[in-house]
Amino acid sequence: MTQEEIREQMKEAELESISPAGARKLGEIVRGLAGADGEKISIAIRLNGRPVFFTAGNETTPDNEAWIGWKQNVVERFRVPSLLLKLQFDGDNRRFLQERRVNGEQYTLAGGGFPICVRNAGQVGSIVVSGLTDEEDHMLCVNGLKGLKNCS
Numbered sequence: 001m002t003q004e005e006i007r008e009q010m011k012e013a014e015l016e017s018i019s020p021a022g023a024r025k026l027g028e029i030v031r032g033l034a035g036a037d038g039e040k041i042s043i044a045i046r047l048n049g050r051p052v053f054f055t056a057g058n059e060t061t062p063d064n065e066a067w068i069g070w071k072q073n074v075v076e077r078f079r080v081p082s083l084l085l086k087l088q089f090d091g092d093n094r095r096f097l098q099e100r101r102v103n104g105e106q107y108t109l110a111g112g113g114f115p116i117c118v119r120n121a122g123q124v125g126s127i128v129v130s131g132l133t134d135e136e137d138h139m140l141c142v143n144g145l146k147g148l149k150n151c152s
Helices: 003-012 020-040 062-078 082-088 093-100 134-151
Strands: 042-047 050-056 113-118 122-130
Touching: 003 082, 003 134, 020 042, 020 050, 020 122, 020 134, 042 062, 062 082, 062 113, 062 122, 082 113, 082 134, 113 134, 122 134
Parallel strands: none
Antiparallel strands: 042 050, 042 122, 113 122
16 A cells, blocks of 8 residues: 555545544444454544544454554544554654654554544544554545445
8 A cells, every 4th residue: 555545545535524423333334344353353433532432342452442542643643544654654663753753652653543534624533443454454444434425
């Protein structure tokens, strides 16, 4: 996956609007898209700085929730998908932490965090998936947002 592809996905995933009920529907869409892998993932959605959806499959651990926090911090601070930053820094977490002057206990480079953007409003939240590979987590976010957009 390239940085250009991720930027295009951001455009394709932009919503007309989203409410807390829509965010919960988004979470359910992502869980459904995961299929059998749904038991291996955790999903968290925040809108306007507050949690509105969280679920953890039976095969997850507390580490999944920690990864969600780190990815969520990246998305909400830098306002881009976490996989995009990972690609920009060639996966070099140490360089990322130093150049962006962030705490390694709160941020990390890993795919699976994606901004929730609304047309004419910008970023209003984030969706984060943890439990699969970086690209698989990322694509669940992208496809979930596209699925929600198609439901509207």
